[in-house]
Amino acid sequence: MTEFLSDVDALAAEVPSGALLALPPEYSFVPMALVRAIVRRAVKDLHILTVPINGLAADMLIGAGCVRKVECAAVTLGEAGLAPRFCKAVENGSVEILDSTCPAIHTGLQASEKGVPFMPLGGIIGSDILENRDDWKVVDDPLGEGNGPIVLIPALAPDVAIIHSPLADRDGNVWIGRRRELATIAHAAKKLLVTVERIQDESLLKDEASAAAALPGFYVTHLAEAPAGAKPMGLVEHYPADAAAISEYARMARSDEGFRDYLDRYVYDEGNAARGAAE
């Protein structure tokens, strides 16, 4: 059963320190209001997994000291440039970095979806990504068909995954549209925290068109309404990414002091963060 919670702060209490936390891609449904709530709770020692890349959410969690390890194919603010807190933390060694590549992250999650311990993936051989991944193994084609060496990616099972969505129903079914990587994340994760713009009474499974776009509620452990919960990132057909707000973050997060000011203004101050964004 999906547990319906009151708000993002109640959801954030479900993220324990030390968890492997999966974050959706920056072009998808990013639960920024929930990320800010996690920062406010001062969760520590997270191992964040970007699926397969992320930007603002990962950078903010890293800057706020919530993260011990970053596993990513990339962390970037896109048109706003490099992710300043991520880059700095990797350069000074204050977070451990596990560099990956996009399909390896998808593949690790797919292994968890299927309940198998690993899955093979082409490419990668000869890269320094592989050189630095003691957890990945290269084997010769085990079927003896002469296909050469291939990389085995261990299953990735996030302790917690967090996503945002435009819509859910009272059974905890969540609309994800064609953002099917959110389904992959959900299938692989042990706990899934979802924020939504709104909850409707009618079941998403009643109509075949909305059912095809739905993530079934049995994957959704906790859910709360968070209107405008992706802002300043965009939510398709609801609101575009706020390029000015993301640029402001990029500018402020360049320095330690500027980043602290950003947190004070937009994260710790509830009025400006969760409630203000809801207006």
Added chain:
Amino acid sequence: MSYSREEFLITTIARLLETPDVRHVAVGAASPIPGAAALLARHVNGGRPRVALIHGKETNPFTDGGREIFDAAGQGRIDVFFLGGVQIDGQANINLVGTGDYPTVDKRFSGSFGSAYMYFTVPKVILFRPEHTRRVFVPKVDFISAPGVSEPNVHRPGGPKYLVTELCVMSFDAKRQRFRLESVSPGVTVEEVLDNTGCDFDKPENVPETPAPEEDRLALLRSTVGAQVADTYPGFARDVLGVAA
């Protein structure tokens, strides 16, 4: 007709997409110049190649999540993809991670994205890096996000075919493991390319000049094709092509 640096790069890349082997071009994140080149090539060739812009809406054909582009590439359904590099070396190794000793590099960049897979699976990877300096083109990259060449026993239908920079176009020969200078941008000399390249490459005796943008293509970029570009890259279309979304 005068043209911008970006318009020159767009028309240069578009010419590389107008060969019979190119049926499907995919363009990754934040790549408006390759994206515009693909849309231009599609328009002037009557709908071929197919173009997939992963950040587009109607121009993004993928409906099965982030993995679909990689699965499609693994099956050979994508013929062209674009990659760049903070550093690129003479064996076409690319570095998207950072400079200095890994992991606590001197200067960290975003990360390798899908390069370590797409470089192996897409038959015609075009390296696109406008900045052509010795900072970028180094003797040996500090970190190999994706290797330019592989041992013969490694399954690798894909790899680098061309490099496009502000100064020149080069081809890459996987057998020789070397770049070859194909043409230099208008007003650029071979010496300038040599001076700004920190790795070795082949130089034919006579190096032609990369053609300037064709007038009809410039006109298309600033109108019909520009409007298509604006659907996915509104800021770029407005600032560079003068086309409103």
